[in-house]
Amino acid sequence: MQVKVFEAESMAAALKKVKATFGPDALILSTRTIRTGPLGLLQRPRIEITAAIEEDPVETAELYNRSATKRPVKVQSEKGTDESIDYRQLWRKRKVIDPVESELQAMDRQARGEDITSLRAELQELKAAIRELNRPAPSVPPQPAPINTAEPAARPNVKASGSERIERLILDLKARDLDDSTAETLARYAGERLNSHQLADPNYLNRFFLDTISDLLRFASPLGDGDGQKRLALVGPTGVGKTTTIAKLAAEYLRQRNGRVALFTIDTYRIAAPEQLRIYGDIMNLPVEVIYSPEQLRTAFAAHSDKDLILIDTSGRSHHDQTGMSELAAFLGPDARTENHLVLATGTRGRDLTDIVASFRRIPLASLIFSKIDETRQRGALLDLPLRQNLPISYLTNGQRVPEDILAAEPTLVAECILGQQ
Ligand SMILES: Nc1nc2c(ncn2[C@@H]2O[C@H](COP(=O)(O)OP(=O)(O)OP(=O)(O)O)[C@@H](O)[C@H]2O)c(=O)[nH]1
Ligand SMILES: [Mg+2]
Numbered sequence: 001m002q003v004k005v006f007e008a009e010s011m012a013a014a015l016k017k018v019k020a021t022f023g024p025d026a027l028i029l030s031t032r033t034i035r036t037g038p039l040g041l042l043q044r045p046r047i048e049i050t051a052a053i054e055e056d057p058v059e060t061a062e063l064y065n066r067s068a069t070k071r072p073v074k075v076q077s078e079k080g081t082d083e084s085i086d087y088r089q090l091w092r093k094r095k096v097i098d099p100v101e102s103e104l105q106a107m108d109r110q111a112r113g114e115d116i117t118s119l120r121a122e123l124q125e126l127k128a129a130i131r132e133l134n135r136p137a138p139s140v141p142p143q144p145a146p147i148n149t150a151e152p153a154a155r156p157n158v159k160a161s162g163s164e165r166i167e168r169l170i171l172d173l174k175a176r177d178l179d180d181s182t183a184e185t186l187a188r189y190a191g192e193r194l195n196s197h198q199l200a201d202p203n204y205l206n207r208f209f210l211d212t213i214s215d216l217l218r219f220a221s222p223l224g225d226g227d228g229q230k231r232l233a234l235v236g237p238t239g240v241g242k243t244t245t246i247a248k249l250a251a252e253y254l255r256q257r258n259g260r261v262a263l264f265t266i267d268t269y270r271i272a273a274p275e276q277l278r279i280y281g282d283i284m285n286l287p288v289e290v291i292y293s294p295e296q297l298r299t300a301f302a303a304h305s306d307k308d309l310i311l312i313d314t315s316g317r318s319h320h321d322q323t324g325m326s327e328l329a330a331f332l333g334p335d336a337r338t339e340n341h342l343v344l345a346t347g348t349r350g351r352d353l354t355d356i357v358a359s360f361r362r363i364p365l366a367s368l369i370f371s372k373i374d375e376t377r378q379r380g381a382l383l384d385l386p387l388r389q390n391l392p393i394s395y396l397t398n399g400q401r402v403p404e405d406i407l408a409a410e411p412t413l414v415a416e417c418i419l420g421q422q
Pocket of ligand 2: 244313314
């Protein structure tokens with residue numbers, strides 16, 4: 001990755017320099033206003049942008065510059081002949097491996113055919129048991145167990161299960177970051193349903209947990225559902241990847257179907273925020289509306305009534321910021337008829353996640369998007385939080401690349417992520 005600092009007299013001029021050097025794949029890492037020289041504050045402020053790129057900057061910048069003129073771009077087709085397409089088409093033609101499809105192909109269907117379906121009838125019971133454990137969090141966070149002192153026999157509640165295998169299973173599930181009570185419920189469930197041979201067989205056990213976890217969760221696929229205009233808003237704490245995920249979703253939608261898309265942002269909190277979305281809008285040739293008030297949002301919806309999909313970016317809000325939450329509710333309350341997806345960084349601590357969801361419930365929440373799954377192996381929240389909050393998962397994001405690093409949430413994939421097999 002190359003990182004470079006760009007400086008100019010205005011945000012627009014600085015962004016132009018970033019685009020010219022790094023092209024459309026540039027990542028805007030930070031922006032700030034600087035004053036230099038002996039006169040300090042009296043100097044005219046300049047804008048500094050720190051940007052980064054992972055690919056060949058010359059090639060991408062050249063491609064972008066040519067597309068910005070709206071003239072057809074010459075690209076080498078897969079057959080080796082030249083063909084003229086516009087940038088929007090080029091974007092759609094990017095080869096994106098469907099992770100779910102390739103995952104399904106890779107699965108051992110034979111093995112999955114084994115008959116554990118009778119166990120699924122019991123899952124409602126298990127769901128209820130896990131929800132039952134949704135007690136208010138203790139005021140003092142539990143201390144993590146010191147490494148290597150987790151002697152199963154020393155744990156009285158574990159002893160009650162009466163099986164060393166179950167004890168080990170509980171520890172194993174906890175090591176995968178599952179909440180204590182969820183780990184114990186799942187392990188006991190396995191203990192009740194499986195015979196000793198099955199419990200001793202790691203492959204069988206693995207398949208059992210994959211299927212059990214898959215069946216416990218609910219999934220939503222907002223881009224694929226329903227007729228009529230879709231209005232998807234991404235909300236969440238600061239820096240979790242909302243804007244990047246908006247760009248990924250727009251690209252994914254354009255790749256899948258020939259729909260009309262507009263990008264809105266109500267993130268006018270920081271000077272560079274609308275610019276970040278504008279860059280993505282430029283790249284995909286999509287209209288971008290910067291919205292300053294709930295009234296303007298209504299007007300913009302009316303102006304874009306011809307669009308199939310409107311993606312709405314919002315500013316990151318600390319869940320402690322009650323004023324910010326009220327502002328958000330004024331934009332995205334039930335009247336706005338938006339589907340609000342809460343984006344959460346997967347590595348966030350469990351108690352914080354619970355507090356964040358509680359705060360964002362000021363607006364109607366349709367589903368959860370777990371971002372940055374590539375940054376942590378501690379992914380128990382993918383199971384605990386949706387179960388306890390009774391919310392479906394719609395997407396996972398697994399990197400900074402736009403549009404590639406997004407996965408539609410799908411049962412096996414999510415279960416594998418939770419069990420650390422992805
Ligand atoms: N590793 C990793 N980084 C990501 C992912 N999604 C986004 N990022 C990075 O996280 C940083 C913040 O992303 P943004 O999309 O600007 O986050 P945001 O939620 O819009 O941030 P605010 O608008 O400031 O609240 C950027 O550097 C992104 O490239 C992901 O799935 N994995
Ligand atoms: Mg943002």
